[in-house]
Amino acid sequence: MSAFCSYLRCAPAAHVARLTKDRFAMSCLLVLALGLSGRALATDPTHEWCPRPSSGGVVAEPEDLRSQNGVLRVDLTLHDFREKDGSVRYCYLLHDGAQSPTLRLHPGDLLILHLTDRLVAYETAVGGANALPGHGAPVAGAPAPAPAMNMTMHMQPASSDPCTRGAMSPVATNIHFHGMTVPPVCHEDDVLKTSILPSDPPFEYRFRIPKNEPPGLYWYHPHIHGFTEPAVLGGASGALIVEGIERANPALAGLPERVLVIRDQDLLNPNAPPSKSEPVVPKLFIDHDGDSANNGTGFGLPAKDLSVNFVPVPYPDYPPARIMMRPGERQLWRVLNASAITYLNLAVLFRGAPQQLGIVGIDGVPLHYGGSPAPPIVWVDHIGLPPAGRAEFVVNGPPLGVPALLVTRTVDTGPGGENDPNRTLASIIARSDAPEPRSVLQSHPKPLPPPTQPWLGDVQPVRVRKLYFSEKLQNPNDPTSAVEFYLTVDGQTPKPFDPNSTMPNIVVKQGTVEDWIIENRSPELHAFHIHQLHFELVAWNGVPVHEPFLRDTVNVPYYSSRMLTYPSVRLRMDFRDPNTVGTFVFHCHLLDHEDAGMMGTIRVEPAAAPLPALPTGPESNNVHP
Numbered sequence: 001m002s003a004f005c006s007y008l009r010c011a012p013a014a015h016v017a018r019l020t021k022d023r024f025a026m027s028c029l030l031v032l033a034l035g036l037s038g039r040a041l042a043t044d045p046t047h048e049w050c051p052r053p054s055s056g057g058v059v060a061e062p063e064d065l066r067s068q069n070g071v072l073r074v075d076l077t078l079h080d081f082r083e084k085d086g087s088v089r090y091c092y093l094l095h096d097g098a099q100s101p102t103l104r105l106h107p108g109d110l111l112i113l114h115l116t117d118r119l120v121a122y123e124t125a126v127g128g129a130n131a132l133p134g135h136g137a138p139v140a141g142a143p144a145p146a147p148a149m150n151m152t153m154h155m156q157p158a159s160s161d162p163c164t165r166g167a168m169s170p171v172a173t174n175i176h177f178h179g180m181t182v183p184p185v186c187h188e189d190d191v192l193k194t195s196i197l198p199s200d201p202p203f204e205y206r207f208r209i210p211k212n213e214p215p216g217l218y219w220y221h222p223h224i225h226g227f228t229e230p231a232v233l234g235g236a237s238g239a240l241i242v243e244g245i246e247r248a249n250p251a252l253a254g255l256p257e258r259v260l261v262i263r264d265q266d267l268l269n270p271n272a273p274p275s276k277s278e279p280v281v282p283k284l285f286i287d288h289d290g291d292s293a294n295n296g297t298g299f300g301l302p303a304k305d306l307s308v309n310f311v312p313v314p315y316p317d318y319p320p321a322r323i324m325m326r327p328g329e330r331q332l333w334r335v336l337n338a339s340a341i342t343y344l345n346l347a348v349l350f351r352g353a354p355q356q357l358g359i360v361g362i363d364g365v366p367l368h369y370g371g372s373p374a375p376p377i378v379w380v381d382h383i384g385l386p387p388a389g390r391a392e393f394v395v396n397g398p399p400l401g402v403p404a405l406l407v408t409r410t411v412d413t414g415p416g417g418e419n420d421p422n423r424t425l426a427s428i429i430a431r432s433d434a435p436e437p438r439s440v441l442q443s444h445p446k447p448l449p450p451p452t453q454p455w456l457g458d459v460q461p462v463r464v465r466k467l468y469f470s471e472k473l474q475n476p477n478d479p480t481s482a483v484e485f486y487l488t489v490d491g492q493t494p495k496p497f498d499p500n501s502t503m504p505n506i507v508v509k510q511g512t513v514e515d516w517i518i519e520n521r522s523p524e525l526h527a528f529h530i531h532q533l534h535f536e537l538v539a540w541n542g543v544p545v546h547e548p549f550l551r552d553t554v555n556v557p558y559y560s561s562r563m564l565t566y567p568s569v570r571l572r573m574d575f576r577d578p579n580t581v582g583t584f585v586f587h588c589h590l591l592d593h594e595d596a597g598m599m600g601t602i603r604v605e606p607a608a609a610p611l612p613a614l615p616t617g618p619e620s621n622n623v624h625p
């Protein structure tokens with residue numbers, strides 16, 4: 001526990017409500033052939049794309065697509081569908097109608113992914129659909145207002161080349177391979193310029209999984225600035241597994257494995273009264289985004305519903321999805337928090353009692369990896385996952401007849417955050433005839449080669465930078481005015497991410513290691529993520545921590561006016577891999593924040609290249625090592 005009590009790294013859970021602001025089934029068989037007929041369906045406004053299972057259903061595994069002879073070829077089509085309540089579903093669809101397949105490759109394998117953009121419906125639903133009546137919310141079915149950003153500033157004339165187009169529009173898309181250390185270039189993992197439109201032919205992603213990519217759970221999702229949240233909230237996400245975790249941790253050999261993708265979505269029953277089984281909570285507050293604000297009790301209307309492999313678990317009764325297991329069976333669970341804004345705090349309960357979960361990997365990396373002094377497995381009774389975080393852990397199934405639940409406990413997102421109450425996710429049902437998971441880890445794994453470079457935690461950083469999250473009311477005198485979101489390099493001027501800027505916020509040298517202190521100067525949680533690399537958390541609120549494993553996303557605790565200093569995390573950033581060379585982004589992974597500008601860019605220069613001359617002026621501070 002000691003090493004992991006900070007994994008969730010949330011602010012203290014128990015606090016009174018102190019609201020400082022009064023503001024705010026996979027039945028896609030119709031799509032069997034996506035040739036001409038798919039094209040015709042795509043323009044048919046009555047066709048219901050992206051069908052979803054009913055609540056209370058059995059949690060089916062996503063379809064597995066496995067590389068063969070070192071190559072995985074995938075054809076995905078991205079669809080959207082606007083529901084009657086105004087919310088929009090999104091899905092990555094295969095020709096056979098399956099949604100959001102799990103891509104499984106080995107280090108060194110080639111991925112060739114053809115992506116077709118068939119987005120049509122989103123334009124009329126920008127602004128979210130679960131804003132509530134009586135709070136200035138859009139009327140269901142009516143065109144909603146634009147989000148709190150100037151979208152027109154990002155609308156550029158469409159070039160003919162998706163690689164340089166950079167167009168950020170509601171029907172544009174691209175893919176970010178979250179957590180992978182593949183180069184930030186077009187056709188690989190670039191999100192700054194790559195912009196695919198419905199008028200384009202299938203766009204090819206083509207890259208090799210690096211031979212040194214840690215084995216574990218990664219994921220893919222669209223990353224068009226200004227429009228990432230609606231797509232991910234709508235379900236545009238899927239898992240990518242780099243095979244071989246049992247090579248890093250032989251204790252896992254032969255275990256069945258289960259992929260659980262937990263997504264958030266607009267509330268199915270936003271106007272329903274709370275369940276009578278819950279305590280009465282203070283008056284409902286709605287935040288600027290139209291979401292239910294944190295009330296600090298652990299109960300009440302959540303900001304978003306959750307789903308487990310697309311089986312919804314809606315407010316107010318949270319009917320659990322169903323996970324079937326053989327009695328007492330030990331499995332490896334690979335859990336992805338693919339939520340747009342929702343934090344998870346997972347626990348498994350038998351007869352209401354928390355069970356031990358054996359964490360073996362975080363954010364795609366085995367705990368004991370790359371020379372890390374971490375033990376290969378750490379047993380805990382709850383696991384915090386910020387949006388985009390992943391945890392791979394060993395679960396021992398319940399004995400026959402023992403009621404068991406997968407739950408997420410409340411997360412205190414801060415006085416400015418969204419409400420994230422206690423809720424059930426799934427019943428775990430022990431049955432002798434439960435089907436086995438589709439995948440089983442190798443029984444006799446060949447050990448991974450030894451690390452070729454020192455453990456990140458043992459490398460002296462060449463410098464320390466400070467960045468900070470902050471929020472500002474557009475009109476400080478009007479508490480109902482929109483909030484602006486910034487992620488600022490200390491010394492630079494806070495401003496929303498500018499997709500047209502060619503000046504990176506930070507320039508570093510490949511081959512180096514730096515320490516970044518990320519402060520939170522706002523009254524809500526943020527989740528710091530950087531593309532292309534992993535980092536180690538080395539201090540929490542200025543106090544060194546011993547958590548010698550890698551992450552790509554980390555929670556940053558919220559600020560309250562009672563605090564004497566801003567909360568912070570200190571991260572050891574690893575720019576040693578040559579694949580990090582190029583320009584890419586770091587941002588908050590609460591995607592409404594990212595869309596509203598909480599993002600910056602970094603350029604990693606080749607090790608041999610000289611650094612450019614220092615620009616002058618107040619914004620040049622800390623730009624160069």
Ligand SMILES: [Cu+2]
Pocket residue numbers: 525526527588589590593594598
């Ligand atoms: Cu944020």
